[in-house]
Amino acid sequence: MTNDTSGDVRLSGISKTYGSFTAVHPLDLTVPQGSFFALLGASGCGKTTTLRMIAGLEEPSSGTVHLGEQDVTALPPYKRPVNTVFQSYALFPHLDIFENVAFGLRRRGIKSVKKQVEDMLDLVQLGEQARKKPHQLSGGQQQRVAVARALINHPKVLLLDEPLGALDLKLRRQMQLELKRIQTEVGITFVHVTHDQEEAMTMADTVAVMNAGRVEQLGSPTDLYENPRTTFVANFLGTSNFIEAEVDSKSGDDIVLKAGGGKLVLPEARCSAPTATGGKVLVGVRPEKISLTPADDAGDIPEGRNRITGKIADSSFIGVSTQYVVDSPVCSEFEVYAQNIDRDARLVPGAEVVLHWNPAHTFGLDAAQSLLAGTTGSAGIQEEAAV
Amino acid sequence: MTFVNWLKRNLVVIAGLLTLAYLLLPNVVVTVFSFNKPKGRFNYEWQEFSTAAWQDPCGVSDLCGSLSVSLQIAFWATLGATLLGTMIAFALVRYRFRARGAVNSLIFLPMAMPEVVMAASLLTLFLNMGAQLGFWTILIAHIMFCLSFVVTAVKARVMSMDPRLEQAAQDLYAGPFQTFVRVTLPIAAPGIAAGAMLAFALSFDDFIITNFNAGSTVTFPMFVWGSAQRGTPVQINVIGTAMFVVAVLFVLASMAISNRRNKQKA
Amino acid sequence: MATLTEAPPPLTPTAPEKKPPRKRGRLVPYWLLLPGILWLLVFFALPMIYQASTSVQTGSLEEGYKVTWHFATYWDALSEYYPQFLRSVLYAGSATILCLILGYPLAYLIAFRAGRWKNLIMILVIAPFFTSFLIRTLAWKTILADGGPVVGALNTLHVLDVTSWLGMTSGDRVLATPLAVVCGLTYNFLPFMVLPLYTSLERIDGRLHEAAGDLYAKPITTFRKVTFPLSMPGVVSGTLLTFIPAAGDYVNADLLGSTDTRMVGNVIQTQFLRILDYPTAAALSFILMAAILVMVTVYIRRSGTEDLV
Numbered sequence: 001m002t003n004d005t006s007g008d009v010r011l012s013g014i015s016k017t018y019g020s021f022t023a024v025h026p027l028d029l030t031v032p033q034g035s036f037f038a039l040l041g042a043s044g045c046g047k048t049t050t051l052r053m054i055a056g057l058e059e060p061s062s063g064t065v066h067l068g069e070q071d072v073t074a075l076p077p078y079k080r081p082v083n084t085v086f087q088s089y090a091l092f093p094h095l096d097i098f099e100n101v102a103f104g105l106r107r108r109g110i111k112s113v114k115k116q117v118e119d120m121l122d123l124v125q126l127g128e129q130a131r132k133k134p135h136q137l138s139g140g141q142q143q144r145v146a147v148a149r150a151l152i153n154h155p156k157v158l159l160l161d162e163p164l165g166a167l168d169l170k171l172r173r174q175m176q177l178e179l180k181r182i183q184t185e186v187g188i189t190f191v192h193v194t195h196d197q198e199e200a201m202t203m204a205d206t207v208a209v210m211n212a213g214r215v216e217q218l219g220s221p222t223d224l225y226e227n228p229r230t231t232f233v234a235n236f237l238g239t240s241n242f243i244e245a246e247v248d249s250k251s252g253d254d255i256v257l258k259a260g261g262g263k264l265v266l267p268e269a270r271c272s273a274p275t276a277t278g279g280k281v282l283v284g285v286r287p288e289k290i291s292l293t294p295a296d297d298a299g300d301i302p303e304g305r306n307r308i309t310g311k312i313a314d315s316s317f318i319g320v321s322t323q324y325v326v327d328s329p330v331c332s333e334f335e336v337y338a339q340n341i342d343r344d345a346r347l348v349p350g351a352e353v354v355l356h357w358n359p360a361h362t363f364g365l366d367a368a369q370s371l372l373a374g375t376t377g378s379a380g381i382q383e384e385a386a387v
Numbered sequence: 388m389t390f391v392n393w394l395k396r397n398l399v400v401i402a403g404l405l406t407l408a409y410l411l412l413p414n415v416v417v418t419v420f421s422f423n424k425p426k427g428r429f430n431y432e433w434q435e436f437s438t439a440a441w442q443d444p445c446g447v448s449d450l451c452g453s454l455s456v457s458l459q460i461a462f463w464a465t466l467g468a469t470l471l472g473t474m475i476a477f478a479l480v481r482y483r484f485r486a487r488g489a490v491n492s493l494i495f496l497p498m499a500m501p502e503v504v505m506a507a508s509l510l511t512l513f514l515n516m517g518a519q520l521g522f523w524t525i526l527i528a529h530i531m532f533c534l535s536f537v538v539t540a541v542k543a544r545v546m547s548m549d550p551r552l553e554q555a556a557q558d559l560y561a562g563p564f565q566t567f568v569r570v571t572l573p574i575a576a577p578g579i580a581a582g583a584m585l586a587f588a589l590s591f592d593d594f595i596i597t598n599f600n601a602g603s604t605v606t607f608p609m610f611v612w613g614s615a616q617r618g619t620p621v622q623i624n625v626i627g628t629a630m631f632v633v634a635v636l637f638v639l640a641s642m643a644i645s646n647r648r649n650k651q652k653a
Numbered sequence: 654m655a656t657l658t659e660a661p662p663p664l665t666p667t668a669p670e671k672k673p674p675r676k677r678g679r680l681v682p683y684w685l686l687l688p689g690i691l692w693l694l695v696f697f698a699l700p701m702i703y704q705a706s707t708s709v710q711t712g713s714l715e716e717g718y719k720v721t722w723h724f725a726t727y728w729d730a731l732s733e734y735y736p737q738f739l740r741s742v743l744y745a746g747s748a749t750i751l752c753l754i755l756g757y758p759l760a761y762l763i764a765f766r767a768g769r770w771k772n773l774i775m776i777l778v779i780a781p782f783f784t785s786f787l788i789r790t791l792a793w794k795t796i797l798a799d800g801g802p803v804v805g806a807l808n809t810l811h812v813l814d815v816t817s818w819l820g821m822t823s824g825d826r827v828l829a830t831p832l833a834v835v836c837g838l839t840y841n842f843l844p845f846m847v848l849p850l851y852t853s854l855e856r857i858d859g860r861l862h863e864a865a866g867d868l869y870a871k872p873i874t875t876f877r878k879v880t881f882p883l884s885m886p887g888v889v890s891g892t893l894l895t896f897i898p899a900a901g902d903y904v905n906a907d908l909l910g911s912t913d914t915r916m917v918g919n920v921i922q923t924q925f926l927r928i929l930d931y932p933t934a935a936a937l938s939f940i941l942m943a944a945i946l947v948m949v950t951v952y953i954r955r956s957g958t959e960d961l962v
Contacts, residue, residue, distance in 0.1 A: 057554050077557040078566075084558045090551035094573045103569075104559035153559065403762030406755045407777060410843055413792035414781050420795065431795045471689035482682035490686060493693050499893065499949050500942060501901020503918045507925050507938040508700035511707050514931075531696040534689055588782045594904060595918075599925065611787040615908060619791060627784035634783035638776050 006068035007033035007156045007189040009054060014063030016049050023049045025213045026063060031157075031191055031206075033068075036183050038192045038204035042236070042374075046213040047193045048087075051159050054191065056080045067156055078107070083150035084159040088166055089142050091134035097121070097145055098130040104153040120152045123182075140171045147179070151186065158183075160192040164199060176202050197237045201225070209233050211374070225286075227363055229272040234284050234365065235374035241290075242371050243283040243308070243330045247275050254359065257281060260330035264306045264362065271364030280367035287335040289361040292324060294344065295352035307356040310334060312349050322347075326355060414631055421624035428618025440621035444629070447620040450610060454626060457607035460522070461591040464529035468590075469583040471530070472537025473575075479538070480545040497535045505532060506599035513600060520602025528600050529590040536589060537582035544578020701942075708935035718931065730936045734920050738940070741916040744831065744906075745899035748838035752846040752895045753888065755839070760850035760887070761880075765859065775851075778844050786841055790908050793837050797827045797909070829911040837905035845894040853887030854880070889956045897945055917941055 009031040016024040024046040031037040039047040052058035054065055056077035064073045072080050083104070091100050098117055105113045121127045124144040126137075134142055143163060150158055163179070164172045180203050183190045194200050200207045201221035208218045209232070217224060217233045228234035231242065245257035245264055255275050257264045264283055273281045285306075292312075293301055301307060310328030322343070326334040336355060338347075347353065394401075420430055424437035445451035479490065497505065509531070513524055552574065556566040594608040601609060611623050708726060712718035731738075763774050781789060796803055804827050807813050816822040821832040857880065865875040881888075903918030917937060924934035 055554075055558055057557070076562075077554070078560045078562050082558070084555070086551045086555055086558075088549075088551070090549060090555040092552060092555070092570055092574075103556070103561070107556075107560040107565055107569075149559070399758050399761050400766050402758035403760075403766070406759040406843070406847075407774065409755065409840065410759075410781060411777060412796065413789040413840065414784055416792040416795050417784055417788055420792070431791075431798060471692060474685040475689040478682040478685035482685075484682040484686075490690060493690065493698065497693070497697055499897055499945070501897055501918070501945060503901040503903065503921050504938045504942045504945075505697065505700070507921055507934060508704035509696060510925065511703045511931070511935060512696070512700040515703055527696055531692060534693060538689075588779075592782055592786055594785075594787055595902075598922075608785050608787050611785055611791070612904075615787070615791055623785075623788055627788040630783040630785075631780055634780045635776055638780070642772060 005033055008066070008068055009037075009157055009189060009191065010066040011050070011054070012064050012066070014050070014053055014060045014065060016046070016053060016058060017061045022213050024053070027215060029208065029215065029218075031189055033189055034187050035205045036180070036190045036192065036203055038194060038200035038207045039210055040194055040197060040200040040207050040236070041210035042195055045210040047195075047210045048161055050210070051084075051161055051191060051193045054157070055082055055084050055159050057084075081156045082159060083153050083155040083157075084161060085143075085146045085150050085163045087162040089134075089146040091142055091145055091149070093134055096131050096133055097126060097137070100134065100145055101149045101152055103149065108153075116152060120148045124148045139167050140175065143167060143175060144178075147182065151182070151188075155188065157189045157191060160190060162194055163192070164194075164196075172199070179203060201237070209236060211236075226361075227270055228284070229365070230373070231282065231284075231365055231369050231371055232374035234363070235372070239287055239335055240284045241287060241331060241334050242365075243285075244367060245281050245283045245330075247277050247279045247281055249277065250275070255281075255364070257283060259283065260308075260328075262308060262330070264308075265304075265359040266362045266364045267360060270360075270362065273364050273366040275364075282365040282367045282369075282371070284363045284365055285357055285361055287323070288321075288337040288339075290334075290336045290355050290357045292326075292336055292338055292344075292347055293354045293356065294346045295354055296346075298354045301354060301356050304359070305356040306359050306362060307354050308334070309352070309354050312347060312351045312353055314349055315347065326353060328355065414628075417624050418628045418631075421621060421628045423621055423624075425621065430619045430621050430624065437621075440625045444622050444625045447622045449605060450620065450622050450626070453605045453607045453610035456522070456604060457591055460525055460529060460606065461587050463526055464533055464590040465583050465587040467526075467530040468533035468537045468586045469579060472534050472582060472586075473541050473579055475534075476538045476541035476545055476578075480542055494535050494538050497532055498539075502532070502593075502595040503599075506596040509596070510599045520600055521604045524600045524602065525597050525604060525606065528596045529593060532593075532596060533586035533589050536585050537579075540582035540585060541575065541578045544575050544581070548574055704935045705939060707931050708939050710932050714929055723932070726932045726936045727940065730933050731940065734917065734937060737915055737917045737920050738944075740831075740914065741900045741918070741941075744835050744838060744914075744916060745896050745902075747835045748842065748899045749846075749892050749896045751835070751839040752843050753892060756843055756846035756850055756891065760847050760854055763847075763851050764854035764857075778847055782844070787904065787908075790837055790841065790905060793833070793840065793909055794828065797833055797836070799826055799828060803827070828909065829914075831910070831914050833909040834906050834914045834916075837909045838899045838902060841902070841905060842895040842899050845898070846891040849890040849894060850884060850887040853884045857883050885956065889953065893949060893952070897949070900945060901941060 009029075011027055011029040013026045013028060014024065015022070015026040027050065029050075039050060041047045049058055053060045056072070056075055056079075060073065064071055066072065067081065072082075092103065095103070098121070101120055102113045102117045105116065118127065118130070121130055124147060126141060126144055126148070129137060129141065134145065137145065143166075146163065160179075164175050167175060176199055179190075179192075192200070192204060201224075204221065206218065207221055207224055209216045209224065211232050217229050219227075224233060225237050228237065228240070231240070234240035234242075243259050243264065245259035248256045248258045248263065250256065250268070253268050255266045255268050255271060257266060266281070266283060268275065271281065273279070275281065295309065298307075308328050308330060310326040312324055313327045313333070314325040316323050317340075319340070321337045321339050324336040324338065324347070326336055328334050334355060420433070421440060422436050422438060423430055423433055424435045424439065425432070426434055440446070475490075475494065478484070479487070479494075506528075509524075509528055513520060518524060548571075552570055553566050556570040557563075561569060592608060593606075594612060597606050598609060598612065605613070607626070611619075614620060614623060706720055707718065709720060709722050709724060710718040711721045711723045711726075759774075759778070763771055763778075767774050795801070798804070804813075804825065807827065808825050813822055813825055813827070816832050817824065821835070822830040827833050827836075861879055861883070862875055865879045866872075870878060900916075901918050903916060903922050906914050906916045906919050921934050921937050921941070924930045924937065
């Protein structure tokens with residue numbers, strides 16, 4: 001990464017309201033030059049509105065947009081050195097592929113576009129299709145045209161609005177890698193809007209998780225996954241199990257919590273909630289961090305691991321792993337994913353088990369929030385944008 | 388049994404074709420009687436075959452003059468109504484503004500009004516203003532009643548247009564004017580063309596409103612109306628048949644051209 | 654912008670304008686609307702006002718007319734011409750129903766069954782517009798001529814007995830009877846029924862028919878429960894586009910009918926253009942307009958389709 005900051009995107013206090021509906025609450029965000037940045041959230045969370053404010057397609061109700069050192073808040077889209085890959089591509093149906101790609105160059109008064117367009121089409125492997133109309137191409141090809149049409153202008157920032165949403169799963173995977181490759185090659189700042197957490201984690205250096213017009217958490221994919229700071233992030237990125245617990249005492253860098261008669265240990269650094277003794281904390285742990293041991297073998301579990309007892313309610317075999325649902329006194333429907341390395345024949349529905357995990361994999365959240373935030377079907381997902 | 392089943396399955400097709408026959412029967416009669424050699428003034432009974440009228444379509448005084456008046460009025464009315472109607476359609480689809488409901492009603496009402504009412508009230512206006520009835524009053528009236536139909540046709544097309552296309556153009560450095568000329572207009576063109584064709588047909592064929600507001604100017608439909616009282620020359624059948632054939636050929640040709648263009652590109 | 658052949662220069666945007674933020678052409682819609690709306694206001698709305706005022710004037714052509722709020726004109730017009738009003742509603746109503754019955758199969762045929770003939774049939778539906786409708790209406794005089802094949806066939810099939818029992822024809826004539834007028838109205842406004850029907854039928858997803866069939870609906874049930882309800886917008890706008898012009902028409906009644914089939918349009922036309930009794934004509938026209946507006950509003954409300962345009 002360079003020290004050039006001309007491709008930085010800096011949003012300060014930017015917000016958008018439609019009448020009484022606030023699509024984006026005042027937001028500060030800096031996307032450094034050359035990074036691949038993802039805005040992740042469910043539909044209606046304000047991510048697309050944020051992107052459109054960067055593009056100039058939406059006027060912010062307050063705040064400013066800077067590209068590098070320059071304030072572009074008042075500039076119309078056609079004067080911003082920013083290009084967009086639109087959702088469902090928005091290729092001009094009346095122009096052929098060549099003219100679609102050449103559109104931006106021509107509007108900027110560049111006369112001889114032939115070589116550049118041909119080079120660009122070769123880059124996205126569409127040299128043969130130059131004289132076809134967009135509707136004659138497949139979804140994946142259209143997507144590449146949309147990328148080519150934007151990139152040929154050498155924008156400082158490329159904005160991608162759900163660019164892979166219309167593709168099938170396999171093609172989506174392929175295009176994810178392709179886009180990542182192009183980004184590394186051209187070194188342009190990419191701002192990518194998506195509702196697909198896997199897509200965001202695969203492609204982006206930095207992910208901002210948005211919910212109801214606010215950024216819930218910002219960080220690298222690993223950081224967001226391993227150390228979520230809200231139940232929304234914990235649920236939206238993967239699956240999490242939660243135990244309501246009470247702060248009992250502190251020992252060194254760890255907090256000791258009481259939950260359903262047992263004790264759980266949580267590193268203080270991984271707790272985003274206040275930790276006064278007697279206070280409530282939500283203890284979270286990811287399903288794949290947990291090991292299952294039949295209750296008979298409980299003695300074999302090493303010391304120092306968090307443990308909970310329960311009874312297997314359900315199990316489903318999905319190839320690489322087996323997913324168990326465990327009923328326990330502290331949390332019904334505890335999810336556990338076990339790699340299928342040595343399958344224990346005793347782990348069947350109805351079996352009494354001990355769940356145990358390394359305390360370092362535990363995270364602590366403020367108990368004053370919905371356990372279901374960010375899960376499918378919860379309010380945060382259902383909310384539709386007014387756009 | 389199989390015949391009954393076939394009949395059952397194709398009942399709707401048969402009924403539809405019968406309706407189509409009902410729609411086209413008068414045109415067949417008009418065409419056949421354009422080759423008639425009537426006795427007396429009226430061309431309602433078949434006498435004998437003759438191509439006399441086809442050889443001399445303008446043989447009746449004032450007939451071709453009225454045709455030319457109608458074509459001129461239809462041309463200018465189409466131009467005016469298409470221009471004004473397209474502007475309104477864009478405003479309605481693309482912008483939010485006050486009095487939208489009122490504007491929508493004002494567009495809808497002329498279509499929900501019997502022609503005779505519009506004709507009579509417009510005549511009242513012209514009489515009150517002391518306007519000279521003639522070419523201009525007809526043109527004014529035609530633009531007025533074609534306008535709503537153009538708005539409806541263009542609106543449908545613009546509404547089905549993805550607004551992201553224009554945003555994409557803006558994003559690719561096209562200013563508002565460039566966006567309109569390079570993207571919006573070409574994509575809306577079929578809707579505008581449909582509206583224009585509708586306006587032309589409505590204006591060319593209008594009789595009721597024209598009859599009230601024409602003064603001494605005679606359009607083609609008015610000529611036909613007059614001849615229905617005085618005597619119908621075979622030539623009006625010739626003109627009617629020719630217009631029908633020209634219209635069908637025009638549409639077929641434009642379809643063939645657009646087909647070929649698509650194939651070349653493919 | 655400079656003309657470069659290689660990589661385009663980075664855009665150097667001009668300095669941003671000072672606050673307040675740009676108003677992206679808030680006046681644009683008004684400018685777009687202005688000429689067209691003005692046209693409609695002056696040549697559609699204003700005439701209605703003039704006509705309303707004319708209808709309550711008294712006077713004569715020679716001495717000029719004055720507004721005297723003479724509402725009796727309305728009463729006189731109604732009591733003298735109510736048969737013509739009733740006839741208009743009756744004829745236009747019959748023609749509308751006939752158009753629906755005849756037009757639906759044709760629209761259905763174009764939308765679902767025509768295959769590659771679709772465009773040709775569409776052209777054949779629209780093209781007759783270019784032969785003046787007056788010429789085509791005159792052709793019905795030939796088709797329905799006394800002693801012609803059509804009348805002969807109807808006579809043999811005893812259809813004319815039924816219609817004359819209904820009061821639609823008299824003797825073995827069709828021309829100059831109500832039947833001829835209704836037939837002409839139906840013919841003239843049929844395309845206005847077929848086109849909106851086709852538009853709304855075409856929007857129906859063909860898979861819905863398969864789904865209904867899959868769910869044990871017979872073809873007729875599929876039509877009643879799926880196709881027809883979904884085509885309601887087309888039915889509503891088709892019936893309106895047929896009924897309204899048919900109710901105001903006077904050409905068919907004049908060319909194909911007799912003095913016994915005169916409709917309200919004929920009266921307005923005669924009063925306005927021949928007798929020159931402007932107040933009566935204006936009052937009649939105003940009543941017709943009001944009646945139609947009321948009917949249209951009630952109809953649209955009841956059928957639940959508010960967006961026709």
